Amino acid sequence: MPAAPDVPRDLRSLQRLMHRALLRPLATGDRMQRRWMDGRATAEVAAGFVRPNDRLSSLERLEIYNRMYWFRLIDNFHDDNPGLRAVLGPRAFNRLAIAYLTRYPSRSFTLRDLGARLEGFIRRAPRWTAPHTALAVDIARFEWAQTVAFDAPARPVLTTAEIARADPARLRLGLQPYVTLLALRYPVDTYVIAVKQRDALRAEASNASVAARTTARVRRIARPRREPVWIAVHRVDNRLFYKRLERPAYRILAALQAGRPLPRAVAAGGRAVTPAQVQEWFALWRQLGWLCRRK
Amino acid sequence: MPANAFNGHTDYGIGIGLRVPHYSHILSRKPVVDWFEIISENFLVGGGRPLEVLDQILEQYRVVQHGVSLYFGSTDRTDREHLRRLKALVRRTKTPWLSDHLCWGSVDGTYTHDLLPLPYTHEAARRTAAKIRQVRDYLEIPICVENVSSYAEFHLSEMTEWEFLTEVVEQADCGILLDVNNIYVSSRNHGFNPYEYLDGIPAHRVGQMHIAGHTKFEKYILDTHDHPVLDPVWQLYAHATKRCGVTATLLEWDDRIPSFQEVHAEALKANTYIAGARAASKPAPAHARRA
Structure with missing residues (x-):
């Protein structure tokens, strides 16, 4: 019986296949997408190269890495862009992060460079930031400028x-x-300063009481006018x-x-x-x- | 054998990772610490605050570089710009050895920023060893490769992880950064005996050890570096120290980082096990031998 088309036979093909799997965005509930690019079950693809054990299937083992990839990159994106997050709100920001990182996965050995192409992406794909695209472009430029000024x-x-x-x-x-x-x-300078001051205050509050952090409503900061x-x-x-x-x-x-x-x-x-x-x-x-x- | 060719013949004692939340305490209080491990990538920058802090640390402390993105196991060629910046940092820190992971993480120039496990094949060992030699020759310092914690194994594998590690370091003629916590995490995730792992590696190549905390989930363990070191890991560390000799040891604590004092106190617990290893290696006094 011929082998499945993408069962890896060597190191490079294994790495390319696993890489493709990890970079696919997560599905609902932070689960791995159940269908592969060609319509097969992802479980079938995973079983072709990942060994199951007595507790986890091949898919579940691969899913750990798929989640870690997205959690790590989105966390980083989150930390680097507090102003953009405040403008868009958490859900729209998350959608932007996934769209951006799917279009521009990291091409650098350092996560420092992750946001380098964000301004251009927002301009070319305004649907992720509408109706605040002009403001989002300004904030993306401003926040990237801080990375540059830092180091x-x-x-x-x-x-x-x-x-x-x-x-x-x-x-x-x-x-x-x-x-x-x-x-x-x-x-955007005064806006981002206000966002950072609010976030710093929330972080201080969370040291005093974790419960307060999880239940407290986030104080909304008005978006700046043109x-x-x-x-x-x-x-x-x-x-x-x-x-x-x-x-x-x-x-x-x-x-x-x-x-x-x-x-x-x-x-x-x-x-x-x-x-x-x-x-x-x-x-x-x-x-x-x-x-x-x-x- | 605390000092060997793989750690530049140093005897560094117990160190901790240099982390941003501790900068202010370290720079203002100047606590006594044997050495700091830095994540190289955090300092591969042109200037600014990171290098200012590093230079202040270097005035007072010994520093060892630990990397997370050389990806010795990736089939991609090593990024020349990365190596060039790394070499400049090596000259700045005068690190006696440099470590990075026995893993892969990039394909066709795209990076995952993760430490992904390799299939344990002869092909992977050969390619990985060649890359380690290339990096060592370029940087002109000893290299130690660290075993990673893992959550998946591959059908392609032809040997155990410790056989693979041995094959790589023998072919590359490099050292091992033995992460005892990672051995424990992987042993639980893959169902092998961690002591068999420790007994199966070339002890004379161990130039440094890592200890850390992890998190248990229902079906697997994650290497989270956000807890104190758990007892089974200390027991493994005791065994590793007896087998390899007292070796430069570093506590990794990277998430939910407590105060400097708490991290340092946790690291210094290693002294208990080091004392045990030293006592075990000393010949018994004459009267005791007679008895």
Whole structure:
């Protein structure tokens, strides 16, 4: 009798088959999907490569790994995106997580990179975040910027002597890799701060009483109203900060980041910007350590 | 044999895992700890708070790197960027040895972030050993591979887990990070004798041991690292220490992490069993021998 089509005969085929099984989203009740991709019973596929024991069938043993995969990744996604979770609510957030992780499973050895493609996914598949897609995009960008600010490298800051030596007309300044500039349609910084403060308070409460945590109603934080804001997400002394920027300041920084020479970057701020403002901004950016040599 | 080629001829004593909830206590109180084990992947970053904390720890303590994503058993090629960053971290920490798991977890460049069991075949042993040698040659430090806890076995397997572990480490000429809790968990899940496992491995290759807590469910046991070490695991640890010699030991506590003091006190319980092993290995005094 010929063997079933996907009974693995070697290490690579076994790993590919098991990998396919683990990455399939869980069914209702966090159970493994009962049907395989080709319509066969998943139990039949599992029995082809996993040994049963006296307590668990092949399917049940495989299901342990299927659950662990999804629980681990969704937990991670949950921890990295508290603002998005608050905007969508737990059920819609969970659906988004499954859809995103199905489309973009991890391609990195570190879970740190899991959310790197979330903004693009939300834009391309708005049904998972509707009717709050525009807000969800802003929050996804803002929360990813925090991951970058937390552990991206720092380059040597520019010294006064280096700036003095350079030809101002040709000088190109870099922006630290851990600084992310965001032009957003919603003031998500204050919203995410409020969500984190609420969650921290709930965590403190849960230390006092587990029962209180499980029964207490979650205080709802009103979603922000549309209002354009310009924000730099950055770090100082390895602590995360969000800094609101005036629009011309944002435009100058964005031009520097894009590699424009200094005069052109300053011009990007617009005609209304005064030399005094520019001087003040650059003094502050230097103080914050944002300006560095270009790579 | 506390010091051997597989742990860089060190005698490190009892360590605990460096975990975020304990950072503030460690950095402010500077408690006496033999060594810390770090999860390499948490520090394979460009900068920021993780590396700042690591550098402060390195000023005061000995650190050993433990990884979770080299996936020696995956048929994928090892990610060069991963290895490059790992080597930079090895230079930073000066870890005398580096450990990771005898498992797989990625296929065609997609990662599960799990420690998946291998089929115990000669093909898998050969491929895995080749990858361990490649990583060791690149990183230029001794490697210890850790046995994982598992919940599934494969029809393809041709030998027991301990025979497979032995075949891999002999072919790779590397060390073993013997996770005693994982042996116990797998023994209960697969119905083998954990003492037979311990007696079947090459003791001279054990460079480090892990102990941890687990959680019992109705039909299986999960390796959860969220409890104190349970008595059957301590008994296995006592046996392992007698058989392999007193070896650098680390307590893993990764979930529902209690205070630093509680974790450290739990780890130091290993001293009781180490003393027992030392007493058993000493020759009896002359008058006792005469009696």
